[in-house]
Amino acid sequence: MHNERTRVAVELSQAAVSFGRGSKAIAALQETTLRINEGEFVALVGPSGCGKSTILKLAGGLLQPSRGAVIVGGKEVSAKALRIGMAFQNPTMLPWLTIERNVMLPLKIVRPFRADYRLKKNSEYRDRVHALLRDVGLERFANSYPWQLSGGMLQRANLCRALVHEPRLLLLDEPFGALDQFTREELWGTMQSLWLKHKQTVLLVTHDLKEAGFLATRICVMSARPGRIVDDRGVDFPRPRTIEKTFEADFVALNQRLRELITRSRTDTVIEEA
Amino acid sequence: MTYELRRRLSAAFLIFGFFLLWEVLCLSMQVSDLVLPRPTQVMETLISRFGVLWPHIVQTLWTTMSGFLLGVTVGVLIGAGIGISRTAYDTLYPLLIGFSSIPKVAVVPIFVLWFGSGSVPAILTALVMCFFPIVVNIATGLATTEPELEDVLKSLGASKLDILWNVGLPRTMPFFFASLKIAVTFAFVGSVLSETVASNKGIGNVMMTASSNFDVPLVFAGLFILAMLGMLLYVAFSFVERRVTGWATRREDFTAI
Numbered sequence: 001m002h003n004e005r006t007r008v009a010v011e012l013s014q015a016a017v018s019f020g021r022g023s024k025a026i027a028a029l030q031e032t033t034l035r036i037n038e039g040e041f042v043a044l045v046g047p048s049g050c051g052k053s054t055i056l057k058l059a060g061g062l063l064q065p066s067r068g069a070v071i072v073g074g075k076e077v078s079a080k081a082l083r084i085g086m087a088f089q090n091p092t093m094l095p096w097l098t099i100e101r102n103v104m105l106p107l108k109i110v111r112p113f114r115a116d117y118r119l120k121k122n123s124e125y126r127d128r129v130h131a132l133l134r135d136v137g138l139e140r141f142a143n144s145y146p147w148q149l150s151g152g153m154l155q156r157a158n159l160c161r162a163l164v165h166e167p168r169l170l171l172l173d174e175p176f177g178a179l180d181q182f183t184r185e186e187l188w189g190t191m192q193s194l195w196l197k198h199k200q201t202v203l204l205v206t207h208d209l210k211e212a213g214f215l216a217t218r219i220c221v222m223s224a225r226p227g228r229i230v231d232d233r234g235v236d237f238p239r240p241r242t243i244e245k246t247f248e249a250d251f252v253a254l255n256q257r258l259r260e261l262i263t264r265s266r267t268d269t270v271i272e273e274a
Numbered sequence: 275m276t277y278e279l280r281r282r283l284s285a286a287f288l289i290f291g292f293f294l295l296w297e298v299l300c301l302s303m304q305v306s307d308l309v310l311p312r313p314t315q316v317m318e319t320l321i322s323r324f325g326v327l328w329p330h331i332v333q334t335l336w337t338t339m340s341g342f343l344l345g346v347t348v349g350v351l352i353g354a355g356i357g358i359s360r361t362a363y364d365t366l367y368p369l370l371i372g373f374s375s376i377p378k379v380a381v382v383p384i385f386v387l388w389f390g391s392g393s394v395p396a397i398l399t400a401l402v403m404c405f406f407p408i409v410v411n412i413a414t415g416l417a418t419t420e421p422e423l424e425d426v427l428k429s430l431g432a433s434k435l436d437i438l439w440n441v442g443l444p445r446t447m448p449f450f451f452a453s454l455k456i457a458v459t460f461a462f463v464g465s466v467l468s469e470t471v472a473s474n475k476g477i478g479n480v481m482m483t484a485s486s487n488f489d490v491p492l493v494f495a496g497l498f499i500l501a502m503l504g505m506l507l508y509v510a511f512s513f514v515e516r517r518v519t520g521w522a523t524r525r526e527d528f529t530a531i
Contacts, residue, residue, distance in 0.1 A: 060429040084429045092423040096444050096521040108440065109432045145521060162426075171429070 008074070009082065009169055009201040010036040010059045015068035017054050018226075027226035029054045031068060034220065034229060038168070041195060041202040043216035045209060045258060047266050051227030052205040053173055059203055060084055060171050072169065083110065085167030085200075089177040091158035093146035099157050100142040103129045106165040113165060132160040135197070136190050152183035156190065163194065170202045176211065185243050188214050192240055209258045210246055213237075221258060223265035231261050311491040316498055319491040327480065331499060334465055334477040337393050338503075341400020342461040346454070349405035353412025357446075358438065363413070374406040378464060382471045391472035396465040403464030404457035411453035415446025451515035458507045462500060 017029040029051040036042050044052045057063040058070045061084070073082030085106070093102045107113040107125050117125070133139045136156040141149060149157070155175060162170060176184045192215060195202060206212055212219050213235060221231035235254070237245060245251055293313045299305070300312045307315055320327070352370070355362040378399060385395035419441055427437050469478025477496045484492035 057425070060425070062425050062428055086426045086429045088422040088426070090420065090422050092420050092426065094423075094441065094444070096447075096519075105427075105440065106430050109427065109430045109436050111431070165430070 007038045008035055009038045009040070009072070010034070010203065011071040012055065012058060012065075013069050013071070015058060015065040015070050017051070017058065017063060018066050029058075030226045030228040032228055036201060036203060038201050039199050041204070041215060041217045043204045043206055043212035043219045044222060045206060045212050045219060045262065046222030046227060047224045047262055048207060049225050050222045051225060052222055054227070056171050056173050056203060056205050059169070060086055082169050083165060083167045084169050084171060085162035085165065086171045087155075087158045087162040087173070087175045089174045091146075091151075091154040093154055093157060093161075095146055098143050098145060099133070099138065099149070100126065100129050102146065103132065103157060103160045103164050105161060110165045129160070129164060132164060133157075135194060136160060152179055152187065155179060155183075155187060159187075159191065159194065163198065163200075166198070166200075168200055170200050172202065172204045172206075174206055175204075176208070177206070184208075184211070189240075189243075191215060196239060209255050212258070213251055213254050214241055214243075214246060219258065221261045221265075230265055231258075308488060308490050311494050315491045316494045320495045320498060323492065323495070327477075327495070327499070330475060330477050330480050331503075333393070333475045334396075334462075334469065334500075335503060337396035337469075337476065338400050338458075338461045338465040341397040341465055342404055342458055344397065345401040345403075345405040345457060345461060346408060348401065349408025349453075349457070350412055350450075352405070353409040353446075354416065354438075356409065356413040357416025357442070358434070370406065370409060373402075378403055378467060379471070382468050385468070386472040391474070393473075393475075395472055396468040396476065396478075399468035400461040400464035403467075404461040407453040407456045407460070408450070411449040412446050415449035416442045419445060448515075448519045451511060451519055454511045455508050455515075458511060459504045462504050466500060 012032050012034045014031045014033055015029070016027070016031045018025045018027045020026055032051075032055065034055070044055060046052055054063065058065055059072060061070075061072070072084075093099070094105070097105075104121065104125055107121075107128075108117050113125070120126075130139060130142060133142055136159065138153060138156050138160070141153065141157075146154060146157075155178075158175065162172075176187050179187065188211060195215075202215075204212070204215060216235050218232070218234050220229050222228065223230045237251065297312050297314060300310060311319075352366060356366055357363075381402060382395055382399055385398045389395055389398070416438075419437070423441060424437060427441070432440075465476070466478035466481075469476035470482045473479045477499055481493050481496035484490075484496065
């Protein structure tokens with residue numbers, strides 16, 4: 001499956017993370033080896049507290065592995081070889097900026113865009129932001145303030161902010177977790193079409209198995225804390241996938257299989273602890 | 275709008291009523307103006323002696339404002355330091371809390387000892403009175419940045435300065451202006467305090483001299499002037515605050531005072 005000629009976007013080799021020192025050290029992530037090729041959409045699922053977010057933070061360079069190595073875009077992650085976009089469950093829009101300016105924030109910070117920020121913020125960058133907002137159906141709200149938008153709309157804006165600087169790697173930590181079912185399913189569709197358009201590498205952390213099946217090209221299942229990857233499988237339902245698909249037999253079967261894996265990994269740990 | 279107007283009118287009426295009650299009670303109970311002068315007596319004193327009072331008003335105003343501006347500068351710098359650096363927080367915060375617990379009356383003689391009487395101790399006292407609330411508010415504002423947002427920015431390669439400039443400082447603005455309104459009234463307390471102890475100019479000095487001459491209406495005139503100046507500056511800062519940090523209130527009918 002791992003063709004030598006496809007380029008590797010993220011590689012964890014025997015990477016482990018523990019917090020604290022000595023006897024008080026808590027292992028957040030066991031030695032994990034994971035390889036994500038460019039253009040893949042990988043979903044990381046598992047029970048809460050299993051280290052999903054830890055892997056995401058390793059890939060984003062927000063955390064250094066205690067042991068092992070993390071290579072992003074062919075270099076050590078701290079070298080910033082790959083442009084990264086991130087979105088979390090909390091949309092964290094800045095309340096004093098309009099949606100347009102909020103989405104534009106990465107262009108103010110990331111090289112090489114920041115050099116021309118003053119020059120282009122009312123022309124080229126503005127058009128770019130508006131094009132993205134149009135893709136997610138928010139164009140009418142470009143000049144609104146965050147408090148005027150609903151949770152689902154804020155999360156759309158959050159996705160735009162993660163994409164505006166054309167990252168090659170998109171890291172998503174349960175971005176749809178706090179939304180109601182209908183809005184969530186709607187946003188899966190939005191996310192899918194954004195990905196089909198830009199084809200960046202995506203690492204999605206989620207506890208929603210349906211979401212993983214709907215969006216991902218590959219699903220990695222993690223065991224309970226301290227986490228390790230217990231299952232790694234491709235998902236090859238044809239695109240674009242629809243919500244109807246999620247009720248079909250093969251999709252439901254995948255869901256049940258994943259659920260089984262997670263439940264088993266949890267009971268294992270409970271027995272070990274007892 | 276009619277509701278708004280009615281609210282304002284009733285407030286104005288009640289404030290006027292307070293002074294009217296004061297006047298009527300003093301008259302009916304025949305209170306001597308050595309104890310409590312009537313509002314009309316105070317106003318009369320204020321108007322008839324305004325020429326004499328004016329230089330003192332100017333003196334108090336400029337020492338207060340100088341002390342206040344210095345206090346804001348010092349307060350913002352220390353507050354930003356505490357908000358950014360863990361070490362600064364651990365070392366400076368206990369010191370500042372200790373310092374702010376000292377009654378400032380005790381500090382004035384030291385300033386006089388160092389700089390002589392006059393404007394300098396007044397400015398310095400205003401400074402030490404007003405910088406603490408600014409420090410606390412700036413530090414709090416900086417400390418309340420969401421960790422997720424910080425992660426998003428760090429993954430973009432943002433420096434600490436980028437984060438401070440784009441997120442930290444704008445977020446502190448509502449806290450900052452709230453503290454300015456408190457600080458400016460504190461600055462008045464500081465400068466007047468110093469003037470009463472060691473100065474031959476300023477409203478504080480006028481009140482001190484007047485009270486030793488049993489010129490009680492003049493003492494009250496001084497108090498009135500201070501209250502008016504304090505309110506004036508409070509309103510001014512509320513106005514600026516509304517312009518700069520309207521996003522924090524989210525209301526269109528937000529009233530300044």
